[in-house]
Amino acid sequence: MIYEYQLRLLPQQAYTQDSIREYVAHEKGLDVRTINHVQVLKRSIDARQRTIIVNLSVRVFVNERPDKQDYQSISYPDVSQSPAAIVVGAGPGGLFAALRLIEQGVRPIVVERGKRVDERHRDLSLITKEQQINPESNYCFGEGGAGAYS
Ligand SMILES: Cc1cc2nc3c(=O)[nH]c(=O)nc-3n(C[C@H](O)[C@H](O)[C@H](O)COP(=O)(O)OP(=O)(O)OC[C@H]3O[C@@H](n4cnc5c(N)ncnc54)[C@H](O)[C@@H]3O)c2cc1C
Structure with missing residues (x-):
């Protein structure tokens, strides 16, 4: 069976594949040996409170193996000679846009108005x-x- 769960973990619980797997098994009453793979679909960190929480959206493969197509390796080509695109702002949005541009073979130039x-x-x-x-x-x-x- 394949299940999808939304989880709220402590950072140490979300640190490795194994720790997430153990958390899922404990939380959902599953035998950890039956969990072949946990695929993290989405990860965000909620650091607004004293206790930091990692929000995970996961797909859990119980007695099943994930399809090979689920693993898409991303290659980062050398874009040093490629046409450039300007990204304004080095926040998460700008940095992510820059990364996506590299994936597409475009050379990002990130401009940031604030300090390092x-x-x-x-x-x-x-x-x-x-x-x-x-x-x-x-x-x-x-x-x-x-x-x-x-
Ligand atoms: C106090 C606080 C706590 C938060 N806590 C959490 C949390 O725990 N978890 C969570 O998921 N999210 C949290 N957020 C929200 C998260 O920080 C934002 O959603 C995220 O930073 C938005 O990313 P962004 O790249 O869109 O914009 P921003 O992070 O705002 O980045 C925009 C960048 O553009 C630059 N910029 C703006 N104008 C120009 C210009 N004209 N030229 C050049 N550069 C420019 C800015 O200096 C900045 O670096 C928090 C936000 C705040 C303020």
């Missing part, structure tokens, strides 16, 4: 410690976008 992610720390501590907000570098603006601190 390692420099954003200083501006964030100014917000919390001195209530000073740099409009170009804060929780939302800068390399990584709002996703850098989500």
